[in-house]
Each structure stands twice: as C-alpha cells, then as structure tokens.
Amino acid sequence: MKKVGLTLLTAFVGGAMALGTYKIFEKKNADDMTFEERQKVYFTSNPMTVSSAGSVDFTQAAAAVTPAVVYIRTTYSSQQGNGGGSSPFDDMFGDFFGQRMRPRGPQQASGSGVIISPDGYIVTNNHVVEKADKITVNLNDHRTFQAKVVGTDPSTDLALIKISGNDLPIVKLGNSDDAKVGEWVLAVGNPFNLNSTVTAGIVSAKGRNIGIIGSENNDEDSNPFGMRQRQSQQPRLNKAIESFIQTDAAINPGNSGGALVNTKGELIGINAAIASHTGSYEGYGFAIPINLAKKVLNDIKQFGSVKRGYIGVSFRELNDDAAKDLGISRNTGLYVSELVDGGGAEAAGVRKGDIITKVEGNPVYESSDLQERVGRLQPGDKINITVLRDGSEKNLTVTLKGEAAAPKSAAVSKSAEELFNKLGASFQPLTKAQKAKFRVNNGVVVTQVRPGRLFYETDIPVGSIITNINKQPINSIADIDKAITNLRNGNLIITGIYPDGTSFNNMFQVQ
Structure with missing residues (x-):
C-alpha cells in the first residue's frame, strides 16, 4: 500500500512540476522565447x-x-x-x-x-x-x-x-x-x-x-573570432x-x-x-x-544576424612541426602570434608568445576546441582561458568584444518567399533611438546583405534604413511582404537612407 501511495505521490509531483513549467512559459510572449523555451512548452504538452x-x-x-x-x-x-x-x-x-x-x-x-x-x-x-x-x-x-x-x-x-x-x-x-x-x-x-x-x-x-x-x-583577412589559424609558415586564414x-x-x-x-x-x-x-x-x-x-x-x-564575440588573437595550432619551427618544446595548444589592438585578449593580459592550453578548464589541442566555445557566446560575455608563459600557467578572463562596424556580410534574406529571397537582405524594426537618429517615423534597418542578390548588387549596405517600398510605409517584415506582393509591371521602388545619412529612391525591375 505504501508503494502504491509513493507511486501516486511521485506522479502527482511530476505532473504539478510539468504544469508549473508550462504556466511559467505560457505567460511569456512566444516571439520573445528562445527555441529551447518554445520546445519546453511543446514537450510539456x-x-x-x-x-x-x-x-x-x-x-x-x-x-x-x-x-x-x-x-x-x-x-x-x-x-x-x-x-x-x-x-x-x-x-x-x-x-x-x-x-x-x-x-x-x-x-x-x-x-x-x-x-x-x-x-x-x-x-x-x-x-x-x-x-x-x-x-x-x-x-x-x-x-x-x-x-x-x-x-x-x-x-x-x-x-x-x-x-x-x-x-x-x-x-x-x-x-x-x-x-x-x-x-x-x-x-x-x-x-x-x-x-x-x-x-x-x-x-x-x-x-x-x-x-x-x-x-x-582563405585568402581573406580574418575569421569571425578575429583569429588567424596558422598551420604553416604562410598564414592560412580561416573564416569558418x-x-x-x-x-x-x-x-x-x-x-x-x-x-x-x-x-x-x-x-x-x-x-x-x-x-x-x-x-x-x-x-x-x-x-x-x-x-x-x-x-x-x-x-x-x-x-536578423549572428552577434559574435571576438577574442582578438592570431594563433598557430601547435604540433611537432610547429613546435620545432618556433623553437619550443610544447607541441599542443595554440601559440599566440599576434594580438588585436584594444581586443579582449590584450585587455585580459594575454601576450604574444603565450600558449593557450585550456578554455573553461578543458584542454585545448586544436583550434576547434577554442573556436566552438567562443562561437556560442555574445559580445560582452566572458570566457576563461589558461595560458602557458615562462613555464607556468596563468588563468585569465577575457571579455569578448563585438565587431567595430557591421560589414557587408555574406548573409541572407528574410521573408516573402521567392520574391523576397531575390532581395537578399535581413531586416529588423527600428528602435526609438534609430528613428530619432535618422529623423524618421517608420522604417526597418538592413541587418544583413547576401552576395549576388538585389541589395548587394545595387549597393544597399548593412545599416541602411528602408522607409518605403512602392510608396507604402515599412515598419515590419509583414509590411515588406505586403508591399512586394502583386508588383505592377515588376517595378519595385525602394526608398530609404544610407548609413551615412543620405537618402535614396531606387526603382528596380524584378523578374
């Protein structure tokens, strides 16, 4: 009898916890939930x-x-x-x-x-x-x-x-x-x-x-971490x-x-x-x-785009050949060859010639051991690394830095299926501060531009403000969907402001 009572009690407590979890997330706006939170609600039911x-x-x-x-x-x-x-x-x-x-x-x-x-x-x-x-x-x-x-x-x-x-x-x-x-x-x-x-x-x-x-x-200048992975005497630059x-x-x-x-x-x-x-x-x-x-x-x-933190180092992945080339005895870890001026690593006290041996207490054997950890974090997040210097290890906390400026990035579009995919851009609604800065009452900001698509080819860069499409005010993705539906003669008129504050009013023929 006690066993039956215990089973019933366990079932009751489990059900109550599940219901409580559901109610907590139910109060939160679905649009503000992460995918993990959305899934907790789904799998509770x-x-x-x-x-x-x-x-x-x-x-x-x-x-x-x-x-x-x-x-x-x-x-x-x-x-x-x-x-x-x-x-x-x-x-x-x-x-x-x-x-x-x-x-x-x-x-x-x-x-x-x-x-x-x-x-x-x-x-x-x-x-x-x-x-x-x-x-x-x-x-x-x-x-x-x-x-x-x-x-x-x-x-x-x-x-x-x-x-x-x-x-x-x-x-x-x-x-x-x-x-x-x-x-x-x-x-x-x-x-x-x-x-x-x-x-x-x-x-x-x-x-x-x-x-x-x-x-x-690989011939470009940097990867998403502000790092350079050097596997030979010539730098092999890796954006991945x-x-x-x-x-x-x-x-x-x-x-x-x-x-x-x-x-x-x-x-x-x-x-x-x-x-x-x-x-x-x-x-x-x-x-x-x-x-x-x-x-x-x-x-x-x-x-509308990925917010990445930068650690701010260039490194060489160590192995037997790299250790011999550098004249050091250690053949595992990441050898710091350069520091980004004003970067997170420099501010934390990392020096040229340090060897990164651990990240968050876990051994670093190759670049991916550090890159994935950094790739999960945002600008402003902190990451703990261990460096080997003069024969002893030092624990340092690096605050990741964001990008100094948004580049014309190889990203993609947002919404409106086939026609919208041809535009090749991602957007976010303007904040009050952005509206005040550009002196507009409505608009969306371009957060990404995809190479080879309309915005890229016509030089509408990241940071531009789109205020009207086909003379319809734009405040959201839904407004863009509506504005590009049923184009007359395939004409698309986009009105907005470049990041430097100059206005544009461009007409395109969309096939």
Whole structure:
C-alpha cells in the first residue's frame, strides 16, 4: 500500500512540476522565447516516450524524429546555379549523384531540414538554400509549403528558414556536449531523393576541423573570432567555425541539413558534409553540433544576424612541426602570434608568445576546441582561458568584444518567399533611438546583405534604413511582404537612407 501511495505521490509531483513549467512559459510572449523555451512548452504538452541512450532499438527514436525532418527543393535562375557551382560542397554533393539537375532554364537542387518550432522554423545548411530564388518544403506527411529565408550564417554553414504552419511536429533539441564517442546515433534525411531515410552508426569523433567551410575564402583577412589559424609558415586564414561531430552513420548527397539524433530522439547535430573520394558515403560524415547551432539560430531569429564575440588573437595550432619551427618544446595548444589592438585578449593580459592550453578548464589541442566555445557566446560575455608563459600557467578572463562596424556580410534574406529571397537582405524594426537618429517615423534597418542578390548588387549596405517600398510605409517584415506582393509591371521602388545619412529612391525591375 505504501508503494502504491509513493507511486501516486511521485506522479502527482511530476505532473504539478510539468504544469508549473508550462504556466511559467505560457505567460511569456512566444516571439520573445528562445527555441529551447518554445520546445519546453511543446514537450510539456506532448511528452516523448523513447528508448534509453544505451538501447540498440532505434524504432522509437526514428518514429519520433522522422515526421519533423523535411525534404527541401530549391530553384535557381539559370545564370546562378547552386551557389555558382564552385563551392566545396558542390564538389562533395555534386551532379554525378543527381542532386543538382541542369535542365534548360531554372536549375534545381535538394537537401534536408529539421523543424525545431511548432510554428514552422526549420534549420538546414546554408549551402542548401544559398542564392535560391524559390524554396519548397515537403513534409513527411506530403504537405508542401513555400519557405522564407530568415537568415544564414556561412561561417557555420547554418540557415534558418520558415514555413507558415501551426502545431507542426518538431525534433527535440539535445545537448551535443553530452554526446560520447562510441554512442549510437541516427542520421535522418533525404539522400538521392529518397525521402525520410534513417541510417544508424556511432559518434566516431568530436571537435573535427576539416577545413570545408569557407575554404574558398582563405585568402581573406580574418575569421569571425578575429583569429588567424596558422598551420604553416604562410598564414592560412580561416573564416569558418568548425567543430564537427564525426559519424559513420551513412550520409549521402541530399542528407545536407538533416538530423543527427541520439537514441532518445534528441537532435545533437545538423548533417553538413562527408569526406569522400567519390562524392558518396565512405564512412565519414560530419554534423554541426547543436549547441553551436542553438546560439546561431536564436541570434538569427532575434537580430536578423549572428552577434559574435571576438577574442582578438592570431594563433598557430601547435604540433611537432610547429613546435620545432618556433623553437619550443610544447607541441599542443595554440601559440599566440599576434594580438588585436584594444581586443579582449590584450585587455585580459594575454601576450604574444603565450600558449593557450585550456578554455573553461578543458584542454585545448586544436583550434576547434577554442573556436566552438567562443562561437556560442555574445559580445560582452566572458570566457576563461589558461595560458602557458615562462613555464607556468596563468588563468585569465577575457571579455569578448563585438565587431567595430557591421560589414557587408555574406548573409541572407528574410521573408516573402521567392520574391523576397531575390532581395537578399535581413531586416529588423527600428528602435526609438534609430528613428530619432535618422529623423524618421517608420522604417526597418538592413541587418544583413547576401552576395549576388538585389541589395548587394545595387549597393544597399548593412545599416541602411528602408522607409518605403512602392510608396507604402515599412515598419515590419509583414509590411515588406505586403508591399512586394502583386508588383505592377515588376517595378519595385525602394526608398530609404544610407548609413551615412543620405537618402535614396531606387526603382528596380524584378523578374
């Protein structure tokens, strides 16, 4: 009898806690919630019943995840193709396997995505939707939607898109830090146009830096951390944030943007690349850790772009050859070769010649050990590092600095499906301070500009204010959607103010 009473009491307490959690988040405006908070509300009302992490029965996890992994089809103008056909992802996921079809006229490509919010937010890869004019999303239940690009982050190869829907199935966000090498995982996606395919494998390694993201841009001046990764006598500049989860679960062309989940059905990674001599699966797949993706996706949704903190160092990743070249005995860690003037590292007391040995108490063996940690943080956040100097270790706290100025970034557009995707910009409503500064009563600020699209080609930069489109006042994304619908003769008139305060009134012909 006591046992029955204890069981009932436990059930009552658990139910009360779940109800309390639901009520707390219910009071919060859904638009202000992070994706994790939205999911807590969802799973309080829709609890998951899945097998334990140690089980080799994948049926429950597959059943829970498959409905929320979508098939993405993209259409490009015949002049563009999928990103111009020159990215390393094109080489890996290329024509040979039929993922990019090249008929006369518009070109098409395909990939996968994962629904992470019941109102239609979907995470996928940047290279899946980059430069797409039209994005079509097919759900597992055969419903079809047109998607809007909310924003992308080429530095992590992530994109956030949205479809108009309610009560959609979602995949629960997991904790990629908890993933263990040797743990069973499932890859869910749409390889070779085979919808809703599930493959199984293990986590083969973590923290992999394979040099695939942004590898065509290594001659540029910096990466998102204000760091330079030096692997030889000549600096190899890397804009990417790479700390992949490696898996031997079969990943093939079309799996890009799909889910890597543990046996509890929790999303621990977004499948992004394979290492292959042939372009198809050879046992080496790579997924972006979800803990890095959470920060990127929440930033895109909230700000229209990713807010990154800069540590402000250039470093060389140590190994036997680097240690010999530098004349030092230590062959692990990151050798600080330069400091950014006024950067966070300089202010914290980091010096040239220091060796970064730990971040947040964890050993640093390669660049990804530091880059992923910094990539999760915002300007103003603090990060604890340990440096080796004159034979002894020192613990330092670095306050990350933001960007000095917003660049014309390789980002993406927001809203209004095909036509809006052609504009190639992300927007946020003006604050009171911005309205006062530019002396306007309405408007949105351009937070990102995507290369190769209308705003980029016509030199409307980040920081510009858009006040009217086709003579309609603009205060929100919804206003933009309305203004660009049913254009007369394809004419688009955009009125606004450049960052330097000068006005513009440009007319474009949109095909």
